[in-house]
Amino acid sequence: MASPFPVFQKFAKASTAFIGTGGYAALPSEELPLHRFLLANALSVTLSLLCVALATIGLLAIDRFLPANLTPIVYLIPVIIAATRWGTWPAIIAAITGAAAADFFFFPPYYSFRLDDPQAIVELLVFLLVALVGGDLASRVRHETETLRRREKEIQYLYEFSRRLAACFTVSDLISAIQDYLSGTLGRHTAFFLSASDRSFPLSPTAAIPERVKESAASMMRKIGPRASTVWDDPTRSLWLLREVASENTTHGVIAVNIGGDSRIVIDTRTRRVEAILAEASLTLQRLDIGGAMEEAALLLKDQLLRDAFHGNLSHELRSPLAAIRGSASVLESMASIRNEDRAHSLVEAITDEVERLDGFIGNLLNATRVSASDVRPHLECADPRDIVNASIRRRARQLAAHNVNIRFDDDLPMINVDSALVEEACGQLLENAAKYSPSGSTISVNTRAVQGHVILSISDQGVGITPDEQQQLGRRSFRSQRHQATIPGSGLGFWIASTFIKANEGSIEIVSGGKGQGTTSSIVLPEARIEDDQSAGSADE
């Protein structure tokens, strides 16, 4: 195919393209190449013939002043004009007709195509050669210029497109960018089928999407068909290109582009163009996906960092000085001189109490960060409810010191399957609330009983009670009733932590109050542990 003339190369390429397009079985049979060629070039051929005619008339007019051997050079003018204006074929035709006209009019014998003089034959052949080569060169220049111009336009579109892509923040931004670009460069209809639903979005409103295209798109979306396909729509005589719009791990949908019913070369070029755009778009999609994932990760990380900071360093930093204070106070307390001096002793006790209060507060914050980070992973284990209640009362001994605590257990309490530490903490929070919201000297009753497959730990106080209005807000993080904000210290985290911890243990908290000033009963309801048949193993003495 190494022909010196690109003209022939073109032909060769075109013919291989026809041979190699067996894949387009859906396309109708092509028209004859010559016929199509003549149709496409009729005007330019006529115009170049006109140029040759003009040159002939001009030459005839000035014939007597012109040496005969200059005529061929004049005939080069129409060839160059045809080549630069209309391309290779008109130039070739101009060259041939020019040579013929020169022969007919200006080489003896005149008005005949016959040539007697061997020098004239050589002259004409040289002319023909020069005309063909010159015409080809000129047409090539023209072609290059056109290509450059087209490329510039394409690059401009691409630049616009990439700017649009860079500014895309959602998939729908991206789709409209693709659509704009395709209609700008190809002037074609584009439709997008979103994978999330069956809705299709014909992005150019006039584009009626053929049923066959819709069906193919649907099957592609269901991952039945191939990832790419072409559909020939007979009524509109156009080819639809269907391509999956997907990033590495997500399919966002299927785009259908009408690339018309032109020749296969044009279709090939358009197909490549569309594919290039979609490749570009899929990179953008990936960026969008990554962006989304990164945003999510950043949020998580922030949460995680905060939690880690608190769990790791911060709680250590806060608790270490407390440990030193608490320990030092305990050493002071053990000294005989302090023990014997009432005032000093009570001061040391106050230090210890306050340190424990602070420590409890830090513990609460730690629990709150655990709850907000959804990091409550209960380690369920068979436990004796009495142990849990006793431990939580012992842990809150300081807060409960001013109250009468009345503890009662049902006989034959079943075991419960819980994370003891979590339930203990929840129970402690409720005890603390009971102590906080009831007057000193009043009674707090803690009853533990078994009711129909459940163990209920209920804590009743004789305190301020809860209004129905307040009850609705209970369980919200940081909720504190307006009534007590000024008088009773607290963070509002306690109940929120308690209810989360109990929920994590598959239990629930019920709050009952007769209303304002009527006292409150909070009950933790936990399912009783299923006892295995072999339970006697514990008490039996083999």
Added chain:
Amino acid sequence: MINRRVRPMSKPTNLVLLIDDEPKIRRFVRAGFELHGGFTVQEAESAGEGLKAATFNAPDLIILDLALPDRRGSEVLELVRSWSNVPIIVLSVEANEEEKVRLLEAGADDYVVKPFGIAELIARSHAALRRYFKSPNENPVVVAGPLSIDLVGRTVLLNDNQIKLTRKQYRLLHVLATHVGLVVTHDQLLEEIWSGSVRKNIQYLRILVRDLRQIIEADPNHPRLIITESGVGYRLQSRFEDAPAN
């Protein structure tokens, strides 16, 4: 503070190696131990220094903080355990039950969660030392409140009256008594009582403890002898804490 009938420490003064990077913690622990009497305290402010002292000074007891600047406390624990049986009490700010169990299984004798009072640490230290220096040919009777357990004669006196226990109940009490004052993990108890056959079934243990409490506790609903360390194990109390507000 230790019941007089428990035999005294084998040494007049015990050398305590305190490994903690917080100078203020070291200061009060030293003051506390010295005021209490019977202890000499050596301080180490890093794992490296602590390991060196543990090797060359042969301490009778190590108090080990878990958060050290140069090495994790748990590594120090394992290193010391690889060549020494010396009692180790771990100090930690985290009150995570799984972590406690891990430490106990790695060889810690007990743990104390910061912030703590000195009395608690000294009581644990005594318990750990007692276990370490106990030899079978000496007085084998462990006393815990109204309870006295003869580990050799396998008899249990409650308020000076002999009580009858089933074999498993006695096993449980026996294991706790050999660690009196110290926490014993669920796994350890299950293994010692059921010899591994029903390991991991903590339910049996819970029921056995409940039954034993019915017999030995003055008020089984508010046990003061066998203390539950939730998520970790049980502890036979050698001295009574104040009862909760009542």
